Amino acid sequence: MSYLELVGFESTTLIQTFDLRYDLISVLVERWHLETRTFHLLCGECIVALEDVALQLGLPIDGSAVRGIGTIAELPALCYSLLGILPNDAKSKFTGLTFSWLKANFEHLSINATEKEVMYAARAYIMHIIRGVLMSDVNKNRVHLMYLSLLADFQNVRSYS
Known part of the structure; x- marks a missing residue:
């Protein structure tokens, strides 16, 4: 919750x-x-x-607009650095994560989780909220990694609209 509060997403936990x-x-x-x-x-x-x-939704709208990211050179490296794990099917055209993979890998935190593991889980949860709730579509099963790149620095996330 502390990371969700830091980025301004605490109210999204109430969305059912x-x-x-x-x-x-x-x-x-x-x-x-x-x-x-x-x-x-x-x-x-x-x-x-x-x-x-x-x-x-209790989300800010007066910050920088999120319009997408041009090109991210190493998406698997980005994923590994911000989530600490890669999907088994990470190939050359790796651009997104499935919700089933996010759930399988981040649904439960161990009682002995490190601060880094808590940060990984917070990013995974925010990714799910972004694509599964805030900007859902018919597919509702994948989230693009461009959103993950915006979560690299928790201090900066609140500056986005």
């Missing part, structure tokens, strides 16, 4: 998984107007702003 209500999503899709980027409801127009999301 939920079942999607496809009937409600369909209604919202039907009421979405692409031209104005708003929902047209019976009570008027409605838009979900970045500030709304920030207030609900």
Whole structure:
């Protein structure tokens, strides 16, 4: 928790998984107007702003934008240095980690875990939150290593939006 607090992710631990209500999503899709980027409801127009999301999730939005990383030369080396372990299938086109691998390797910490092992587990947990909760998609099973590179320095993470 201390590392999650340091990077500003402590509120994300409260986010629970939920079942999607496809009937409600369909209604919202039907009421979405692409031209104005708003929902047209019976009570008027409605838009979900970045500030709304920030207030609900408790995450900062006034820092540097995360737009992706150009090229990271040695992704396996980055992974090993920041997580302390590599997937068995790390090949030349190694760009991401599966959630099953993250869970298998970081779900449980030993009672005698070193500070470095706690940092590895915190990074793995944040990677899962980033791709599995905050920016999920249909796949929801892989997280790109570009996010891991942003977690190299815990002191700097809070500066991102």
